[in-house]
Amino acid sequence: MEDSELIEKLKNEDTKNYAFNLLVRKYQERIYWHIRKMVISHEDSDDLVQEVFVKVWKYLDKFRGDSQLYTWIYRIATNECLSFLNKKKKRFFLPLVDVEKELSTHIDSGHHYSGDEVQIKLQKALLKLPDKQRIVFNMKYYDDMKYDQIAEITNTSVGALKASYHHAVKKIEEILTNN
Amino acid sequence: METNNPHKKSFKLEDTSKRETFSVPDGYFDSLPTIIQAKAIESTKPSFVFSKGLVLKLALPALLLVFIVGYVGYKFQQSSPITDNNIELMLAEISTEEMVEYLDQTDLSSEDFLELVSFEGEQIDDFSVELKNISDEELEILIGDFNLQKLENI
Known part of the structure; x- marks a missing residue:
């Protein structure tokens, strides 16, 4: 079902529940993987993906339709990820490197990980990037999003995003070459 | 990419396959919509929550009354001790x-x-x-x- 049709059904009280179920089914995997690449742990991703869709449900009335539905959901998910990671850093009074170490340990545990050695090394290298740069890299590299779509989600200029992505690629290649 | 060690192989992101590194428990995405739907509906139910502000709002008049009664009683006792x-x-x-x-x-x-x-x-x-x-x-x-x-x- 097209997003426009989905929105129409979401605005109608009689079809709201049904349409929301369809919306979750349509976007749950994309949103889950978007979150998972940022917070690494499945359990945390599970909590966050639920939070994201609960927020979508709560604020549906405030969705004006200026942006596309998936852009709006992605934006909520991105905000949730960044605030989760910020809280994590503040809660444990840990410097960035320790949170990176903690997330890296999750990857090493092998619990719900299926990647090969190169993929695991790549994920660990990504953890060395700042959160916002990592999120841009993930959307461009893994989700194949266009810069203008990412710009809409992150509320950043296309030029800044291009620079951020190229910096990220350079850093990752450098880390993995020296590894 | 240039490196100091000529024997070191440079890593190129474009040469790497985009294989998914992570996995989920079996049937995870089948059950997720039901869980989310239940949680979403639950979240919109009106609930009475004791916030700090509400507790203060309720407790303040009672505390004020206790204080006034206590103060007046204390003053009265001080001014007329029963001897x-x-x-x-x-x-x-x-x-x-x-x-x-x-x-x-x-x-x-x-x-x-x-x-x-x-x-x-x-x-x-x-x-x-x-x-x-x-x-x-x-x-x-x-x-x-x-x-x-x-x-x-x-």
């Missing part, structure tokens, strides 16, 4: 007629008086002396003021 002297002064202000009228209307028995008052030997003697000196007329009046029915029970 033997005070009681004597208060009783001195009451006329004999008022006392007799009060005792007449109050259902007090002789046992009640005896419970409240304790006499020592010498005081009883003084009391007897006073009674000895009383005239017959005064005795008649005195007996007339008492409830004789109650006196029979002593």
Whole structure:
């Protein structure tokens, strides 16, 4: 079902529940993987993906339709990820490197990980990037999003995003070459 | 990419396959919509939550009342402490007629008086002396003021 049709059904009280179920089914995997690449742990991703869709449900009335539905959901998910990671850093009074170490340990545990050695090394290298740069890299590299779509989600200029992505690629290649 | 070590192989992101690194428990995405839907509906139900602001709003008037009552009580107690002297002064202000009228209307028995008052030997003697000196007329009046029915029970 097209997003426009989905929105129409979401605005109608009689079809709201049904349409929301369809919306979750349509976007749950994309949103889950978007979150998972940022917070690494499945359990945390599970909590966050639920939070994201609960927020979508709560604020549906405030969705004006200026942006596309998936852009709006992605934006909520991105905000949730960044605030989760910020809280994590503040809660444990840990410097960035320790949170990176903690997330890296999750990857090493092998619990719900299926990647090969190169993929695991790549994920660990990504953890060395700042959160916002990592999120841009993930959307461009893994989700194949266009810069203008990412710009809409992150509320950043296309030029800044291009620079951020190229910096990220350079850093990752450098880390993995020296590894 | 240039590196210091000529034998080191440079890593190129474009040469790497975009294989998914992570996995989820079996059937995870089948059950997720039901969980989310239940949580979403639950979140919009009105709930009564005790917020800090609400607790303060409710507790403040009660606390204020307790404080005022406590303060007034404390001040009152400070200004008029109940001492033997005070009681004597208060009783001195009451006329004999008022006392007799009060005792007449109050259902007090002789046992009640005896419970409240304790006499020592010498005081009883003084009391007897006073009674000895009383005239017959005064005795008649005195007996007339008492409830004789109650006196029979002593």
